Amino acid sequence: MSTSAPNPQRKTWITVLAWVIAILVFFPIFWMALTAFKTETEAISTPPSLLFAPTLENFNDVIARSNYARFVWNSIAVSFGSTLLALAFAIPAAYAMAFFPTKRTPSTLLWMLSTKMMPPVGVLIPIYLLFKTLGLLDTVTGLLIIYTLINLPIVVWMLYTYFKDVPGEILEAGRVDGAKPMQELFLLLLPLAVPGIASTGLLSVILSWNEAFWSLNLTSSQGAPLTAFIASFSSPQGLFWAKLSAASLMAIAPILVVGWMSQRQLVSGLTFGAVK
Amino acid sequence: MTTLAKTSPIAPAAKTNREVDTRPLLWPSVGVLFLWMIVPLAMTLYFSVIRYNLLNPTLTGFAGLENYKFLFDDPALWTSLWNTLVLVGSVLIITVVLGTLFAVLYNQEFPGRSIARLLVIAPFFVMPTVSALVWKNMMMHPVYGLIASIQSSLGMQPTDWFSDYPMFSVIVIVAWQWVPFAFLILLTAIQSLDAEQKEAARIDGAGPFAMFFYITLPHLSRAISVVIMIETIFLLTIFAEIYVTTSGGPGTATTNLAWLIYSVGLLQFDVGYASAGGIIAVILANVVAFFLVRTVSRNLQQG
Numbered sequence: 001m002s003t004s005a006p007n008p009q010r011k012t013w014i015t016v017l018a019w020v021i022a023i024l025v026f027f028p029i030f031w032m033a034l035t036a037f038k039t040e041t042e043a044i045s046t047p048p049s050l051l052f053a054p055t056l057e058n059f060n061d062v063i064a065r066s067n068y069a070r071f072v073w074n075s076i077a078v079s080f081g082s083t084l085l086a087l088a089f090a091i092p093a094a095y096a097m098a099f100f101p102t103k104r105t106p107s108t109l110l111w112m113l114s115t116k117m118m119p120p121v122g123v124l125i126p127i128y129l130l131f132k133t134l135g136l137l138d139t140v141t142g143l144l145i146i147y148t149l150i151n152l153p154i155v156v157w158m159l160y161t162y163f164k165d166v167p168g169e170i171l172e173a174g175r176v177d178g179a180k181p182m183q184e185l186f187l188l189l190l191p192l193a194v195p196g197i198a199s200t201g202l203l204s205v206i207l208s209w210n211e212a213f214w215s216l217n218l219t220s221s222q223g224a225p226l227t228a229f230i231a232s233f234s235s236p237q238g239l240f241w242a243k244l245s246a247a248s249l250m251a252i253a254p255i256l257v258v259g260w261m262s263q264r265q266l267v268s269g270l271t272f273g274a275v276k
Numbered sequence: 277m278t279t280l281a282k283t284s285p286i287a288p289a290a291k292t293n294r295e296v297d298t299r300p301l302l303w304p305s306v307g308v309l310f311l312w313m314i315v316p317l318a319m320t321l322y323f324s325v326i327r328y329n330l331l332n333p334t335l336t337g338f339a340g341l342e343n344y345k346f347l348f349d350d351p352a353l354w355t356s357l358w359n360t361l362v363l364v365g366s367v368l369i370i371t372v373v374l375g376t377l378f379a380v381l382y383n384q385e386f387p388g389r390s391i392a393r394l395l396v397i398a399p400f401f402v403m404p405t406v407s408a409l410v411w412k413n414m415m416m417h418p419v420y421g422l423i424a425s426i427q428s429s430l431g432m433q434p435t436d437w438f439s440d441y442p443m444f445s446v447i448v449i450v451a452w453q454w455v456p457f458a459f460l461i462l463l464t465a466i467q468s469l470d471a472e473q474k475e476a477a478r479i480d481g482a483g484p485f486a487m488f489f490y491i492t493l494p495h496l497s498r499a500i501s502v503v504i505m506i507e508t509i510f511l512l513t514i515f516a517e518i519y520v521t522t523s524g525g526p527g528t529a530t531t532n533l534a535w536l537i538y539s540v541g542l543l544q545f546d547v548g549y550a551s552a553g554g555i556i557a558v559i560l561a562n563v564v565a566f567f568l569v570r571t572v573s574r575n576l577q578q579g
Binding site: 048 | 323385396506512520
């Protein structure tokens with residue numbers, strides 16, 4: 001429907017409509033960002049205050065909380081830790097399937113995808129009890145293990161699609177020179193595939209950072225990441241909307257920027273290569 | 277299917293001519309995923325046929341299908357299944373319709389297009405607990421919320437969204453998070469629509485509506501089915517949004533299957549009963565997964 005026919009009136013309508021919708025969709029985030037710079041009184045004033053002296057007080061308050069740094073650290077540790085671990089498992093597997101495919105390769109890939117279909121709530125009870133027995137409840141390690149496992153199929157798939165696009169001739173040349181499969185992987189393929197590995201890693205970080213089913217169920221304080229910290233603001237005692245907003249803004253800003261930068265790759269990762 | 281051609285080739289002949297044992301490279305991933313898939317599921321299945329309540333250790337032994345019988349006799353199960361269906365169905369309809377319309381709209385040329393697109397996809401990157409609390413407090417709060425102040429400035433009675441329309445409110449929040457997902461996928465798909473095909477249709481005199489229904493929509497059908505299936509997998513177990521807003525209430529108004537299992541298992545500690553519910557969730561998800569795997573495998577085989 002994108003008409004290139006010069007119809008200025010139509011173009012004006014499209015521009016207005018597209019911008020109105022974009023602003024409406026984005027509005028809750030904008031409003032939250034605005035509230036983060038208000039005082040608590042301004043945050044709940046009716047009618048809402050639009051003109052106010054911005055303050056950084058909320059950010060200072062949130063950061064000054066004795067345990068804030070721990071939540072941030074936990075989020076960073078679980079999302080980057082699980083991503084690195086998933087990559088360590090997935091890179092050899094994707095390499096093997098992309099460059100040495102066998103008859104079983106397609107079904108292995110599909111089987112990996114199917115593990116992603118397990119609804120987390122179906123295995124919540126045994127995982128909870130298992131973690132309780134093993135002392136993994138409310139620990140970063142426990143969450144990191146779960147995130148590695150839930151992201152591993154996506155990571156394998158994305159790497160597989162990237163590796164398929166690497167020209168085989170380069171690896172072929174290496175083989176002629178006598179490179180062994182491991183040398184081929186580390187010396188030839190990985191340097192070529194850095195962009196693909198990076199965007200796979202980014203998707204995995206985004207998904208882990210925002211994951212809220214396991215983090216709410218398996219952690220409470222020591223091992224809790226930011227998703228669980230934000231959820232603690234839902235208690236009805238007291239209205240700390242300005243602090244909630246400040247904490248939320250700090251929690252989502254980095255991932256929003258990363259997501260915006262890598263939206264293209266996200267599409268193929270999230271759809272297992274079915275839409276590119 | 278021009279979109280899919282690039283993803284498909286699975287075994288270029290040139291690469292298969294060497295005998296290499298790749299099992300050591302493959303088995304770590306396969307092994308951990310196998311354990312992850314089998315162990316907890318087997319445990320759920322086992323728990324679902326024994327008497328197991330953490331609060332009542334004297335209750336033991338094989339229960340057969342007792343837990344399932346309790347579950348099926350419990351009106352809470354049917355309410356939660358209905359609520360799950362309403363939640364998933366409504367969000368799917370909203371996200372697919374709006375996602376498609378947005379994809380068409382934002383595929384047009386207009387000033388600032390790339391920035392407008394970024395604004396529309398932004399909610400997808402917001403963590404669920406933040407989205408839910410922003411909507412619950414700043415948008416939908418009956419006293420201090422933005423919607424309430426708009427309503428009172430218009431002389432209307434502010435609505436108490438989460439008490440009077442709890443399911444609707446949850447649907448709004450979840451749809452807000454997932455419209456950007458549908459939009460992002462469908463925009464990518466629409467961009468691969470052949471310009472020549474569109475030009476040909478235009479020369480044949482197709483208007484914008486005919487273009488949409490006869491060219492754009494058929495082109496998007498595969499992408500739409502992928503969106504539906506992937507969203508369904510995630511939406512079947514919506515949890516965080518309910519956790520921070522309604523806690524399944526008022527009453528059981530927003531109790532979906534995920535919340536029911538959570539509340540029976542981890543709040544009332546009836547492991548056997550909750551595990552039977554877990555098995556129901558697994559079966560439901562597998563029905564959907566079957567179709568998703570079939571679609572994706574068709575892509576894999578297309579060369």
